[in-house]
Amino acid sequence: MFCKQCGYNNDKYASVCRRCGSVLRDIGNYAPDTVASEEEETPVREGSLKLAKKSEPILTVIKRRFKKLEYASDDTKKWLIAACVVGAVIVCLAVFGIVKWAESCSGYTQDIYGSDSSSISADVCAVIDEEGEWIYFSRLYGDNPGLYKTPAGGGEELKLSYVRLSQLLYIEGWIYGTDIETDTLWRIRDNGGTAQQVTEDTVEDANIVNDTLYYIGSDGCVWSGELDDIDEEQTIIAEKLSDKQAMCLTVYSGKIYFIEPDKKEPEPQPTTQVSSSSALPYFGADESDKIVSPYEDTVYGKIIQMNTDGSDARMVGSEKGAFMTIDSGYIYYAVPATIVVSTGDVNLITGEPETTDYATLQMRRRSIKGGNTVNFGMENTIGGTLAISKTNVFTVSVEGVLVACSYKGGETSPVYTGESDIDAVSIVGSWIYYWADDYTRYCRIPISGGPVETIFQKN
Numbered sequence: 001m002f003c004k005q006c007g008y009n010n011d012k013y014a015s016v017c018r019r020c021g022s023v024l025r026d027i028g029n030y031a032p033d034t035v036a037s038e039e040e041e042t043p044v045r046e047g048s049l050k051l052a053k054k055s056e057p058i059l060t061v062i063k064r065r066f067k068k069l070e071y072a073s074d075d076t077k078k079w080l081i082a083a084c085v086v087g088a089v090i091v092c093l094a095v096f097g098i099v100k101w102a103e104s105c106s107g108y109t110q111d112i113y114g115s116d117s118s119s120i121s122a123d124v125c126a127v128i129d130e131e132g133e134w135i136y137f138s139r140l141y142g143d144n145p146g147l148y149k150t151p152a153g154g155g156e157e158l159k160l161s162y163v164r165l166s167q168l169l170y171i172e173g174w175i176y177g178t179d180i181e182t183d184t185l186w187r188i189r190d191n192g193g194t195a196q197q198v199t200e201d202t203v204e205d206a207n208i209v210n211d212t213l214y215y216i217g218s219d220g221c222v223w224s225g226e227l228d229d230i231d232e233e234q235t236i237i238a239e240k241l242s243d244k245q246a247m248c249l250t251v252y253s254g255k256i257y258f259i260e261p262d263k264k265e266p267e268p269q270p271t272t273q274v275s276s277s278s279a280l281p282y283f284g285a286d287e288s289d290k291i292v293s294p295y296e297d298t299v300y301g302k303i304i305q306m307n308t309d310g311s312d313a314r315m316v317g318s319e320k321g322a323f324m325t326i327d328s329g330y331i332y333y334a335v336p337a338t339i340v341v342s343t344g345d346v347n348l349i350t351g352e353p354e355t356t357d358y359a360t361l362q363m364r365r366r367s368i369k370g371g372n373t374v375n376f377g378m379e380n381t382i383g384g385t386l387a388i389s390k391t392n393v394f395t396v397s398v399e400g401v402l403v404a405c406s407y408k409g410g411e412t413s414p415v416y417t418g419e420s421d422i423d424a425v426s427i428v429g430s431w432i433y434y435w436a437d438d439y440t441r442y443c444r445i446p447i448s449g450g451p452v453e454t455i456f457q458k459n
Contacts, residue, residue, distance in 0.1 A: 125426040125433035125442065127170040128152060129190060135428055136175050136190070137442070138165050141458040147175065147188060152429050160192040171208045178203050185215070198227070200235050205249035205258075214256060214308070220245045222258065222310070241310030247301065248324040252368070256308055257316070257331070259324050261301035291343060293359040295336075295398065298322050303333065305368075317366060319373065325386045328407075329368055332376065332386050332393075334361035339398075360398045377405040377412050387425040387432070389447060394432060396422045402434065417445065418452040 002009055008019040015024055126137040134149045146162040163186055165177025174187045176198065183202035188195045201223070204216040208227070213236060217223045221243055225236035246258040300320040306313035321333030338357050345354040363376040363386070376393070387394045392404045400421035403412040420436035420443070427433075433444045440458040445451070 124166070124168045125424055125435060126428045126431075126444075127168045127175065127426075128428045129170055132429060134190065135431070136160075136168060136170060137433065137455065138168070138177065139442070139456050140164050140166070140180055141440075142456050147177075149190070158192075160190075161188045161195050163188065163195045167203075167206055169206060169208055176206060176208065178206065185213070194232065196230065196232060198230055198236050199225075199238065201238065205247075207249060207251040209251045209308075212308075214241075214249065214251050216246050216249050216258075222246050222249060222256065224308070241308075242306065242313060244304065244313065246304075247299070247322075250324065250326045251308065252326045253329075254308065255368075256306050256310075257324065257326055257368075258304055259301040259321060259333075260304050261299045262320065291341065291356055291358065293398070294400075295361055296359040298334075298336070298359075298361070300336065303331065316368075317370075317373065319364070321364070323361070323363075323386070325388070326368070327386075327388045330365045331368055332363060332365045334363050337362040358398070363395065374409070376409050377403075387427045389427045394425055394427065396425065402432075415445070416449070416452070417443065418454075 003017040003020060003022055003024065005022040006017065006020040008017055010017055010024060016022070017024055126135055128135050133152055135152050136147065136149045138147050139145045144159070145164050147160045147165055148157045149160055150157045160175070164180045165175070165186060165188075166180055167178045169176040170190070173190050175190060176185060176187045178184065179186055183204075184200065185198040185203040185206055186195050187198055198213070199215070202218040207214040211227045212224055213227055214222065214224045217238070217240075222241045223238045224241055225238040227236065229237050241256070244258075244260050247261055249256070249258045251257075300322045302320055303316040303324060304313055305316050316331065319333075319335060321335055324331060324333040326332070337360050339360050340355045341358040343354040343356050346352070347354055364373045365376045366373045377395075388407065391407060393407050394402060394404050394415065397403050397412070397414075402415040402417050402422045402425065404415050405412040415432070417434065417436065420434075420441060421438070423435040423437075423439050425432060425434045427447065430447050431444045432447050433442075435442060442455045442457070444453050444455060
């Protein structure tokens with residue numbers, strides 16, 4: 001670039017003439033410290049030479065050069081920060097992919113259950129599909145028995161099959177359940193169609209995890225089989241996993257849990273030995289009117305954990321229990337307890353009310369990872385099978401009343417069910433479904449409380 005002052009041919013990118021120091025171009029934002037000269041230009045005549053401007057001090061030039069380097073450094077920092085963020089995202093995605101690949105290689109995937117209710121070992125009253133749109137239930141009695149579905153929000157009931165099923169499970173478009181006449185397992189599509197028989201053997205406590213069926217067979221042992229093996233004509237090919245007797249089977253987080261019941265002791269033989277003459281006579285009710293607890297003959301046993309292939313069976317904790325349910329990493333189970341109740345009679349000698357011991361249950365829970373056990377709910381008031389919602393645990397008290405308790409424990413409160421003795425409970429969506437009055441009434445109530453709806457009643 002030629003200098004207009006002295007005519008020297010400078011480099012084309014130069015901003016100041018190397019010979020006379022005249023400014024060749026405006027360096028713009030790269031010279032923020034440059035202050036515009038307030039001196040008036042000396043007027044010149046046309047055709048005369050301009051006087052060269054005074055050259056800038058060397059410190060100003062150096063400062064301007066450092067300013068350029070500072071701006072360039074800022075740009076470099078921005079690129080480095082962006083590169084670090086992108087690199088971190090790539091590393092996170094890579095780690096996530098490796099974890100998923102490891103899970104697929106190990107064969108472990110999320111357990112799938114057929115109901116919001118964790119009471120798999122009980123007579124599950126109803127199930128809901130994965131979209132939460134349809135509720136499925138069975139009419140076991142009445143003029144038109146069979147399997148039905150109804151919209152979760154309420155509406156018309158649609159009949160799917162004449163087969164009457166209990167212990168319902170919903171898995172990937174199929175409703176599974178045990179036939180109430182044969183106790184074999186069947187399945188029906190959620191849009192109806194021909195019912196398929198799944199097992200030749202009787203089934204209790206059906207669990208389906210990752211297309212594998214786990215159940216207790218007619219011999220009382222744990223069996224399994226792949227559901228891919230069955231079709232309209234072929235039932236499941238079952239394999240025994242353990243020779244141990246089992247109750248309350250549940251598959252949870254890749255492990256099988258069940259209760260190994262104690263062997264029943266032989267019944268005591270009647271004796272003809274004469275009672276002591278010093279014994280006081282009994283003035284209470286007749287023997288036929290003796291108060292009998294529904295939990296008097298409850299069978300307890302060790303809680304067992306084992307792998308899904310039947311290996312490494314071991315006892316969980318040291319207590320024996322009954323009515324086991326597993327939910328959210330906790331094992332809920334019952335231990336025997338005794339309360340004192342009135343017989344309704346009066347002692348003719350003392351005038352005091354007669355009392356008797358009454359067999360009942362105390363529910364407890366413990367983590368599947370171990371640790372101490374804690375009583376769940378008020379002592380001596382919690383009964384059998386549990387159904388667990390997001391906030392509460394519902395169960396049946398020793399008096400046959402449906403009660404609710406926070407899942408953290410504490411006081412229990414009764415749930416209005418229309419003066420019914422409750423037999424089994426399920427939590428499905430925003431409803432509580434239950435059997436009542438010795439399995440003769442099938443009802444539901446809103447989980448938040450409300451009027452009872454009797455779905456059907458045995459005549």
